[in-house]
Amino acid sequence: MADGPAALEAPVAEAAAGAPFVRVEGVSKKFGTFLAVDDVSFDIARGEIFSLLGGSGCGKTTLLRMLAGFEEPTKGRIHIDGRDVTDVPPYERPVNMMFQSYALFPHMSVEKNIAYGLKHEPLSRGERADRVAEMLELVQLQDYGGRKPHQISGGQRQRVALARALARAPKLLLLDEPLAALDKKLREHTQFELMSIQEQTGVTFIVVTHDQEEAMTLSSRMAVMEKGRIRQIGTATDIYEYPQNRFVADFIGSINLFEGQVRAVSGGVAQVEVEELGQVSVTAEGEVAAGQPVTLALRPEKLSLSRTEPEAQNRVAGTVESLAYFGKDSLYRIRLASGRVVSANAPNARRGGEGQWVADWEDDVWLSFAPSSAILLVE
Amino acid sequence: MAAITDPLEDEASRRRRLGRWFHRQGYMQGIIAIPYIWLVAWFLVPFLIIFAMSVATRTPTAPPFGFGGENPLLNWSHYERLFTDSLYIRAYLTSLVNAVAATALCLVIGYPIALGIARASRSWRSILLMLVILPFWTSFLLRVYAWIGLMGTNSWFNEMLTAVWNGLVPQAWELAYVPLMNTNAAVILVTIYSYLPFMILPLYANLERLDLTLDEAAMDLGSRPMRVFWDITLPQSVPGIIAGGMLVFIPACGEFIIPNLVGSASRPMIGAVINDEFAYARDWPMASTVAVALLFLLVVPLMVYTWAEQRAEDKARAREQEG
Numbered sequence: 216m217a218d219g220p221a222a223l224e225a226p227v228a229e230a231a232a233g234a235p236f237v238r239v240e241g242v243s244k245k246f247g248t249f250l251a252v253d254d255v256s257f258d259i260a261r262g263e264i265f266s267l268l269g270g271s272g273c274g275k276t277t278l279l280r281m282l283a284g285f286e287e288p289t290k291g292r293i294h295i296d297g298r299d300v301t302d303v304p305p306y307e308r309p310v311n312m313m314f315q316s317y318a319l320f321p322h323m324s325v326e327k328n329i330a331y332g333l334k335h336e337p338l339s340r341g342e343r344a345d346r347v348a349e350m351l352e353l354v355q356l357q358d359y360g361g362r363k364p365h366q367i368s369g370g371q372r373q374r375v376a377l378a379r380a381l382a383r384a385p386k387l388l389l390l391d392e393p394l395a396a397l398d399k400k401l402r403e404h405t406q407f408e409l410m411s412i413q414e415q416t417g418v419t420f421i422v423v424t425h426d427q428e429e430a431m432t433l434s435s436r437m438a439v440m441e442k443g444r445i446r447q448i449g450t451a452t453d454i455y456e457y458p459q460n461r462f463v464a465d466f467i468g469s470i471n472l473f474e475g476q477v478r479a480v481s482g483g484v485a486q487v488e489v490e491e492l493g494q495v496s497v498t499a500e501g502e503v504a505a506g507q508p509v510t511l512a513l514r515p516e517k518l519s520l521s522r523t524e525p526e527a528q529n530r531v532a533g534t535v536e537s538l539a540y541f542g543k544d545s546l547y548r549i550r551l552a553s554g555r556v557v558s559a560n561a562p563n564a565r566r567g568g569e570g571q572w573v574a575d576w577e578d579d580v581w582l583s584f585a586p587s588s589a590i591l592l593v594e
Numbered sequence: 595m596a597a598i599t600d601p602l603e604d605e606a607s608r609r610r611r612l613g614r615w616f617h618r619q620g621y622m623q624g625i626i627a628i629p630y631i632w633l634v635a636w637f638l639v640p641f642l643i644i645f646a647m648s649v650a651t652r653t654p655t656a657p658p659f660g661f662g663g664e665n666p667l668l669n670w671s672h673y674e675r676l677f678t679d680s681l682y683i684r685a686y687l688t689s690l691v692n693a694v695a696a697t698a699l700c701l702v703i704g705y706p707i708a709l710g711i712a713r714a715s716r717s718w719r720s721i722l723l724m725l726v727i728l729p730f731w732t733s734f735l736l737r738v739y740a741w742i743g744l745m746g747t748n749s750w751f752n753e754m755l756t757a758v759w760n761g762l763v764p765q766a767w768e769l770a771y772v773p774l775m776n777t778n779a780a781v782i783l784v785t786i787y788s789y790l791p792f793m794i795l796p797l798y799a800n801l802e803r804l805d806l807t808l809d810e811a812a813m814d815l816g817s818r819p820m821r822v823f824w825d826i827t828l829p830q831s832v833p834g835i836i837a838g839g840m841l842v843f844i845p846a847c848g849e850f851i852i853p854n855l856v857g858s859a860s861r862p863m864i865g866a867v868i869n870d871e872f873a874y875a876r877d878w879p880m881a882s883t884v885a886v887a888l889l890f891l892l893v894v895p896l897m898v899y900t901w902a903e904q905r906a907e908d909k910a911r912a913r914e915q916e917g
C-alpha cells in the first residue's frame with residue numbers, strides 16, 4: 216500500500232525496461248476436445264488496468280481462472296512479477312480475484328469476509344482490525360461491518376467483494392465482470408470508483424467484461440477476444456480508430472463495411488474500387504498492393520452529410536431512409552444508388568425542430584469522407 | 595310463523611360465508627391444518643393416553659390398570675421408581691451412550707461419503723446414492739440376522755478381525771476369536787450400519803447445494819484445501835449435520851430390535867425395558883412412565899436447540915434494525 220504512488224509511475228519505466236509485470240505466453244486451455252482459450256499471449260505493465268473484452272463464451276473467464284490458478288493451462292506459461300506461476304496453486308499466488316457472483320461467505324459478517332484473507336498474513340490482532348477498517352473505509356462501508364452478506368444490497372456486496380480481494384494487498388487483482396450485476400446508473404458510478412481505488416492502491420487490475428464502453432472507460436489497454444483467441448491488443452483509441460481486422464472493427468462500436476479491391480497505391484494513398492461507392496482514395500497504413508481484395512470500414516461519425524454536392528474527392532449520393540434523433544446528434548440511414556444502406560451520424564449543432572436538421576426523411580443528400588477517416592482492412 | 599328474513603341480506607351473508615370458504619387465506623389455513631390434525635390424532639392423543647396410563651395404578655384386571663375407586667386418581671409412584679430403581683437409570687444411560695456413540699460414528703463415517711457423493715460427477719452421483727439406499731430393499735430383520743452370522747465366532751469376518759487384532763497386540767493379549775455377539779459393542783456396530791443412510795442422505799442434500807465458488811474464493815484468499823473445508827464447507831453443512839444427527843440419534847435411543855438380537859441381556863436399553871414391563875411384568879403404568887421419560891429425554895434437547903436457534907436469529911435481526 217505504501218508503494219502506491221511509486222507503483223503508479225512504474226508502467227512507463229517498466230515498459231521501457233522491457234520487464235512486463237504479467238506475461239502470458241502461448242496459453243491454451245482445452246476442455247475435452249473443446250478449445251476454450253487458444254494460444255493467447257500478452258504482457259501487462261505494473262499498475263495498468265487491462266481489460267479482456269469479448270462476447271459471452273469467448274473464454275475470458277477461463278483465461279482469468281488460469282491467472283488465478285483454478286485452471287491449469289493445457290499449454291503455455293504464465294509469469295507474474297518475474298516468477299513462473301504456471302504450476303503454483305491458487306493459495307500461493309500473489310493474486311486475488313473478485314468473482315462474478317462475488318462469492319461472499321454467507322455465514323460470515325462483512326468484516327469477517329474482509330478479514331478472511333488476512334488470517335494467513337503475519338499480522339497482530341490490532342493490525343488486522345486496522346486493515347479491515349481501512350478496507351471498509353476504502354469502499355465506504357464503515358457502518359456495515361457487522362452485517363451478513365444477505366443483509367446488504369447488491370451494490371454493497373460488490374464493494375465487499377472488492378474490499379475482500381484487496382485486503383491482502385495482492386500484486387494483481389482479477390475482476391470477472393465486476394459491474395455486470397449492477398443496474399446502469401450504479402454501474403457508471405462504480406466504474407469511476409473502481410478507477411479511483413485502483414489509483415489509490417496502485418494494484419494492477421485485469422478486468423473481464425463483455426461491455427465495450429466499460430472496457431474503454433476503465434482500462435488503459437484491452438485485449439479483444441473471439442472464440443478463445445485474442446484478435447487485437449491496444450488502447451481504446453487503437454482499438455476504435457485502428458482496428459486490425461473485420462471482427463474487431465465490427466465488434467467495437469457501429470461501422471459500415473464495404474468489400475473492394477485496390478487499384479493502385481502511391482504516396483501512402485490507395486485507390487480502392489468499391490462497388491457501392493465507386494473509386495475512393497484511402498490512406499494505406501499497412502502493406503497493400505494493387506489487385507488486393509480489401510474491406511473498407513467507415514465509422515458513422517466519420518461520414519459528413521450535406522444537401523449540396525461537396526468538394527471532397529470521396530463522395531456518394533443517397534436518400535435519407537430514416538433518421539433517429541438522439542439530442543446531441545442524429546443517426547441517419549442513407550440508401551445509396553446501389554440499394555446499400557449506410558449509417559451516418561451528424562451533430563445537431565444548431566437548435567431547431569423538424570425541417571431544421573441537416574437533412575430530413577426522403578431528402579437527397581451527399582455523403583463524403585476524408586481519405587484518412589476510412590479504415591482499410593486486408594484480412 | 596318464523597321470523598321473516600330480508601332476502602337481500604340473506605344472499606349477502608351467504609356470499610360472505612362462501613367467500614370466506616374460498617378465500618385464499620382460509621384455503622391456506624385448511625392446508626396447514628392437515629399436518630396439525632395428523633399430529634394431534636397420531637401423536638398428541640396417543641401421548642396423552644400413555645401419560646394417563648403412567649399415572650394410573652396397576653390392577654389385576656384387564657386392561658391391567660385403573661384410576662379412582664380404591665386407587666388414587668393420580669399415582670406418581672412410578673416416576674419415583676424411575677429415579678430410585680437403578681435398572682431404569684442404567685437402561686437410560688446405556689441408551690444414551692449407545693445412541694451418542696452411533697450418531698458420532700455415523701457422522702464420522704457418513705460425512706466423507708456424503709461429501710464424496712456431492713463432489714462426484716453428475717452421472718456418478720445417482721449411482722452412488724442408489725448404493726446408499728440399496729440396503730433398504732432387503733428386510734431390516736434379515737440384515738440384522740446377517741450381522742449375527744458375521745459376528746459369530748467362526749465367521750470369516752470374525753476371523754479377519756481376530757487376525758488383525760492378534761497382529762497388532764503383544765502375544766499375551768492374543769485371542770482365539772473376538773467376542774462380538776451379545777455385547778454392547780455389537781449393538782453400536784449394527785446401529786451404525788442400520789442408520790448410516792439416515793446420516794448420509796440429509797448431509798448429501800446439504801452438501802450438494804453448496805456453492806463451490808466459495809471454496810475457490812477461500813483458496814484464492816490463501817487457504818489450503820483442508821482449511822477451506824474447515825472454514826467454508828463445515829460451517830455451511832451444520833444444518834445437514836443436525837438433521838442427520840437427529841435422524842440417527844432419536845431412533846437409535848429407542849432402538850429395540852438390534853439390542854434384542856445382538857446385545858447383551860445384562861445391559862438392556864430402554865426399548866427392552868419398556869417391552870419387558872409391558873409384556874412380561876404386565877406393569878402397564880410403569881411401562882408408560884418409562885416411555886414418557888424417554889420422550890422427554892429426546893424432545894427436551896430438541897426444544898432447547900430450536901429455542902437457541904430462534905434466539906440467535908432474533909438477536910441478529912435486532913442488531914440489524916439498530917445498525
Ligand SMILES: Nc1ncnc2c1ncn2[C@@H]1O[C@H](COP(=O)(O)OP(=O)(O)O)[C@@H](O)[C@H]1O
Pocket residue numbers: 246249251269270271272273274275276277278
Ligand atoms: N469446466 C468447463 N468444462 C467444459 N467447458 C467449459 C468449462 N468452463 C468453460 N467451458 C467452456 O469454455 C467456453 C468459454 O467459457 P468462459 O471462459 O466462461 O467464457 P466467457 O467468460 O468469455 O463468457 C464456453 O464455451 C464454456 O462452455
Ligand SMILES: [Mg+2]
Pocket residue numbers: 275276
Ligand atoms: Mg464469464
